[in-house]
Amino acid sequence: MAAASASVSAASSSDQAEQDALKGLTFQRLHPRAYLERFLAENVRPDGRDLDEWRDVSLIVGSISTADGSALVRLGSTTVVCGVKAEIAEPELDRPLEGFLVPNLDLPAICSPKFKPGPPTDEAQVLSDRLNDVLVSSAVVPTTSLVIEPGKAVWVLYVDATCINYDGNAFDATLLAMVAALKNTTLPKATYNEETGRTVCSRKVREPLQIGRTPTSFSFGIFDRAHLLADPTSFEEPLLDTTVSVVIDETGGLTSVMQLGLGLVGADDVLNKCVDVAQQCWRETRKGVYEAS
Amino acid sequence: MAQSNFDRRRINGPDESFQPTFESDDEGGSRWKVGDPRKGRMAQEIRPIFLQAGLINQANGSAYIETEKTKIACAVYGPRQSKTTVYNEKGRLNVEVKFAPFSCTRRRVPIRDAEDRSIAVQIQQALVPAVRLELLPKSTIDIFITVIENDGIEGCIAAGSAAASVALADAGIEMLGLVASCSAAIVGNEVWMDPIEEEGQIAAGSLVLAGLPALGTITSVWQTGSMSPDEAIKCMEACQKCCEDIHSVMAQSLLETAQNT
Numbered sequence: 001m002a003a004a005s006a007s008v009s010a011a012s013s014s015d016q017a018e019q020d021a022l023k024g025l026t027f028q029r030l031h032p033r034a035y036l037e038r039f040l041a042e043n044v045r046p047d048g049r050d051l052d053e054w055r056d057v058s059l060i061v062g063s064i065s066t067a068d069g070s071a072l073v074r075l076g077s078t079t080v081v082c083g084v085k086a087e088i089a090e091p092e093l094d095r096p097l098e099g100f101l102v103p104n105l106d107l108p109a110i111c112s113p114k115f116k117p118g119p120p121t122d123e124a125q126v127l128s129d130r131l132n133d134v135l136v137s138s139a140v141v142p143t144t145s146l147v148i149e150p151g152k153a154v155w156v157l158y159v160d161a162t163c164i165n166y167d168g169n170a171f172d173a174t175l176l177a178m179v180a181a182l183k184n185t186t187l188p189k190a191t192y193n194e195e196t197g198r199t200v201c202s203r204k205v206r207e208p209l210q211i212g213r214t215p216t217s218f219s220f221g222i223f224d225r226a227h228l229l230a231d232p233t234s235f236e237e238p239l240l241d242t243t244v245s246v247v248i249d250e251t252g253g254l255t256s257v258m259q260l261g262l263g264l265v266g267a268d269d270v271l272n273k274c275v276d277v278a279q280q281c282w283r284e285t286r287k288g289v290y291e292a293s
Numbered sequence: 294m295a296q297s298n299f300d301r302r303r304i305n306g307p308d309e310s311f312q313p314t315f316e317s318d319d320e321g322g323s324r325w326k327v328g329d330p331r332k333g334r335m336a337q338e339i340r341p342i343f344l345q346a347g348l349i350n351q352a353n354g355s356a357y358i359e360t361e362k363t364k365i366a367c368a369v370y371g372p373r374q375s376k377t378t379v380y381n382e383k384g385r386l387n388v389e390v391k392f393a394p395f396s397c398t399r400r401r402v403p404i405r406d407a408e409d410r411s412i413a414v415q416i417q418q419a420l421v422p423a424v425r426l427e428l429l430p431k432s433t434i435d436i437f438i439t440v441i442e443n444d445g446i447e448g449c450i451a452a453g454s455a456a457a458s459v460a461l462a463d464a465g466i467e468m469l470g471l472v473a474s475c476s477a478a479i480v481g482n483e484v485w486m487d488p489i490e491e492e493g494q495i496a497a498g499s500l501v502l503a504g505l506p507a508l509g510t511i512t513s514v515w516q517t518g519s520m521s522p523d524e525a526i527k528c529m530e531a532c533q534k535c536c537e538d539i540h541s542v543m544a545q546s547l548l549e550t551a552q553n554t
Contacts, residue, residue, distance in 0.1 A: 063364075064364070064395060064396075064441065064442045065362055065442065066362075066395060066396060066397055066398055066442055066443065066444075067395035067442075070395065077350050077351075079348075079349075081393065081441055083393060083394070083395025083396075084395070085394065085395050085400040086313065087310035087311055087312055087313065087400060088310060088311050088312075088313055089306070089307040089308075089309060089310035089311065090307065090309075091307075092307070100306045100307055100310075102304055102305065102306035103304060104303050104304050104394075104403070106393075106403060108391055108437065108439060109370075109389065109435070109437050110349070110352070110366065110367075110368045110391070110437035110438075110439050111349070111351065111368075112351045113351060113352070113370055117389050117437070119302050120302045120303060125302055125303075128303060128304050129304070132304050156306050156307060156310045158306065158394065158395075158400055160393065160394040160395055160403075162393045162439060162441075164348075164349060164366050164439065164441075165348070165349040165350065165351055165352075166351060167350065167351065188313060188315070190313065198314070199313070199314070200314060200315070200316050201313040201314065201315050201316070202315070202316060203315045203316065234351070
């Protein structure tokens, strides 16, 4: 009898736990703002992190044999795969000594229920554009190093990133993946034949790319003009009024800062604080992230 | 060769760019001739499969499959409300396949083309008989498959069907059984199982078979190239046998996922 009643009470307590979990999920679905506010009142976030804590990053390079360079990044649950394909083209007429670097981020329907199949959504287009700005402004691969024959043949590096699982902060994860993939890329040695006008590559000799700076980015969000959240997840992202992204290169120096919305928490402007927090996080956790691969 | 379409929704490169061409004398004497044995495996061996369910937490169900150089991720969203206003008493199964631009030897433009759609149709044909759609009126089940690395289209279809089955099971959608799929090719006068891209190119014909090993039924057979009816029957029997092995791998991965959560 005692055993039976113990098992019944155990069953009812696990039932109770299940019911509580279901209530929690329903509350999260119906009132996301109130749900987040309740957590922030206790100075913690729904996934248990502190307000200025970043998720763990894992990076695997070189796993895709069909690409000239590749990287797979997991930032918490956000998973981004990036591959670099090199092709040969004629340079622009007014820039005969420059190759091309073409980054693109694809957010397909597989990664989140909010993306529908079809052409790139606004979010994907904006992220691709921002990534292009950062990669060009920080000269990760100087385009002058991509020349095979001035004015005749240059390398075009297509850096394509695909998100497999979107759990917020695709920008940080994708920048990490793109830079790591470029570091992993090797190009075949190409020789331009003057007479035929064709470029022929060697199967045996492959050279790594010349890498300039290796930037890392740190994104924040401001919720309700009251809380600064680092590395927002896909639940927190739609509730934020402002997002700030700080890009830091390998010397700890600032490369670029992007802010969308009013950067106020209470009455203070937090842009400088974001830069400081980002630099501190970089020193503590991300300094050697590209070296480990 | 990249076409000169200016896609205003993406960052564009130069108008035209070409895949690098390699020197021909670098190839060496490793061409295959009729009568040579298979390189790297026995003729009836399939490549080892790594299959894991539940990697994409945003989706209702998901699976990731890796067989040497073929890497495919699959996510299932559903059952969710149908977009159409027409009442359908059976649910709809919608499969979409996308190749990552870096997945093939030649860079693929991100625009979806006929090859993507034909693979999606083949996978849908393989899965539809197994899913109990009559229990889901007015609903749609969306299956999204992303090919991260591609080593042969037949291998892609087979692995995609397996990943989609496991993802459907992971999503908790009722099915009559797990769909396992395998491919075979006729090279010379031998049957080679699970051909890779190089082997598919030297083969005279190839066949992809999908079925429910638990019920002993076949859901889809696609044969391309030239083979005699006897060879086709031999391929189908060999594929059915391999499907049973693949089925146990799929069941094992689902069991591990269930035990770990």
